Amino acid sequence: MSEHSLIPIAEILDETLELSLSDLAQRGAVHIEIIIELVEEGVLEPAGKYPEEWRFSGPDLVRLRRAINLKRDLELNLPGIALAIDLLEELDALRAKLERLERHRFR
Amino acid sequence: MEYKDYYKILGVERTATQDEIKRAYKKLARKYHPDVSKENNAETRFKEVNEAYHVLRDKEKRKAYDQLGTQWKQGQEFHPPPGWETRFQEGFGAEDLGGFSDFFAEIFGSRPGGFSYERRDFHMRGEDLHAGIEISLEEAYHGGTRTLSLQTPEINGQSRVRQHTRQLNVQIPRGVCEGQHIRLASQGGPGTGGGPSGDLFLQVVFAPHPLFHADGRDIFLELPITPWEAALGTRLKVPTLGGKVELTIPAGSQSGRKLRLRERGLPGKPSGNQYIILRIETPAANNDKARELYRKMAETMPFNPRKGRGI
Numbered sequence: 001m002s003e004h005s006l007i008p009i010a011e012i013l014d015e016t017l018e019l020s021l022s023d024l025a026q027r028g029a030v031h032i033e034i035i036i037e038l039v040e041e042g043v044l045e046p047a048g049k050y051p052e053e054w055r056f057s058g059p060d061l062v063r064l065r066r067a068i069n070l071k072r073d074l075e076l077n078l079p080g081i082a083l084a085i086d087l088l089e090e091l092d093a094l095r096a097k098l099e100r101l102e103r104h105r106f107r
Numbered sequence: 108m109e110y111k112d113y114y115k116i117l118g119v120e121r122t123a124t125q126d127e128i129k130r131a132y133k134k135l136a137r138k139y140h141p142d143v144s145k146e147n148n149a150e151t152r153f154k155e156v157n158e159a160y161h162v163l164r165d166k167e168k169r170k171a172y173d174q175l176g177t178q179w180k181q182g183q184e185f186h187p188p189p190g191w192e193t194r195f196q197e198g199f200g201a202e203d204l205g206g207f208s209d210f211f212a213e214i215f216g217s218r219p220g221g222f223s224y225e226r227r228d229f230h231m232r233g234e235d236l237h238a239g240i241e242i243s244l245e246e247a248y249h250g251g252t253r254t255l256s257l258q259t260p261e262i263n264g265q266s267r268v269r270q271h272t273r274q275l276n277v278q279i280p281r282g283v284c285e286g287q288h289i290r291l292a293s294q295g296g297p298g299t300g301g302g303p304s305g306d307l308f309l310q311v312v313f314a315p316h317p318l319f320h321a322d323g324r325d326i327f328l329e330l331p332i333t334p335w336e337a338a339l340g341t342r343l344k345v346p347t348l349g350g351k352v353e354l355t356i357p358a359g360s361q362s363g364r365k366l367r368l369r370e371r372g373l374p375g376k377p378s379g380n381q382y383i384i385l386r387i388e389t390p391a392a393n394n395d396k397a398r399e400l401y402r403k404m405a406e407t408m409p410f411n412p413r414k415g416r417g418i
Contacts, residue, residue: 011291012282013290016375027306029305065235065306073140
């Protein structure tokens with residue numbers, strides 16, 4: 001059985017994507033209180049001073065879903081989530097860098 | 108249906124205490140968590156580990172599972188012993204399958220419910236699915252459509268969870284970069300109790316390209332040139348993802364020199380550049396005339412590239 005017909009809307013989650021607090025809550029399927037807590041913890045860093053002015057980017061949505069999943073599955077608290085996400089992103093960046101260096105070296 | 112050795116999955120003895128089981132589970136849950144692990148089958152392993160723990164943490168379920176005996180091996184074709192349903196299933200009749208295996212459904216009974224392992228609060232939204240997508244640099248440059256095959260769980264008429272292969276057309280947006288995520292709304296796991304589906308997140312990986320490689324939106328090309336092109340300068344047509352472009356090689360270029368073609372990289376705000384790395388290749392001195400020419404060069408332009416480098 002295959003469904004071939006509908007092409008779902010693909011959204012690139014990059015830095016140019018601009019999401020308000022309610023946009024992010026809707027896409028992330030979470031209450032805005034959770035987002036506010038994650039901003040206070042420094043996991044999400046929106047542009048703008050006040051919640052009604054906040055602008056989130058694409059990677060913030062990836063970070064938000066990651067935070068929700070970690071909280072649910074590993075029973076992490078907010079500081080634990082913040083630390084895990086920072087370390088995971090650092091690990092991703094290092095892996096990418098290592099891959100570039102290796103590619104260069106074995107040319 | 109395949110037998111699942113829950114003890115083996117958690118890496119514990121059949122005699123393990125509840126504490127040992129819990130510790131083994133916690134460790135594996137961290138190791139295979141799809142948001143943490145880079146292992147290919149992390150998501151599958153994570154579900155397996157959750158299923159195993161779900162059974163072994165519960166004294167009643169563990170006891171029922173142990174009744175199957177020790178003669179079964181992981182992955183072996185399994186049929187429940189005669190009379191199993193009436194003996195055991197009643198007690199577990201209200202089980203929410205939570206993305207668990209056919210084996211689990213057979214042993215512990217089934218009832219329409221969700222797949223998500225987000226069962227703690229009878230969540231309504233389906234789970235998010237994560238997958239990688241390998242695309243060519245040309246697809247990233249031009250955008251395009253791709254057909255993906257996804258294995259997703261589905262409940263059939265008998266309330267059993269089955270893996271179901273689904274074809275999905277994915278629009279590759281123009282200018283997508285390596286490592287970025289593409290979100291496909293509502294293409295994740297189905298929701299429970301009329302809740303919405305989760306989303307599908309695709310993480311982009313670039314397929315190796317014979318000419319180019321990418322760093323963010325910038326594209327790199329290594330360009331072999333002759334010693335006289337490097338020394339005297341020239342104009343050459345070089346490939347970019349958008350087609351051939353005329354490039355000036357300045358006189359006096361050396362190997363490793365980096366030249367830039369502005370905004371010829373992947374499109375975006377701002378677009379990337381294409382960088383050309385020059386590599387001088389020398390012709391082989393494979394006949395008398397060529398050897399004579401090299402000797403003449405050595406006489407007319409004495410040159411020591413190692414001078415001042417302490418070599």
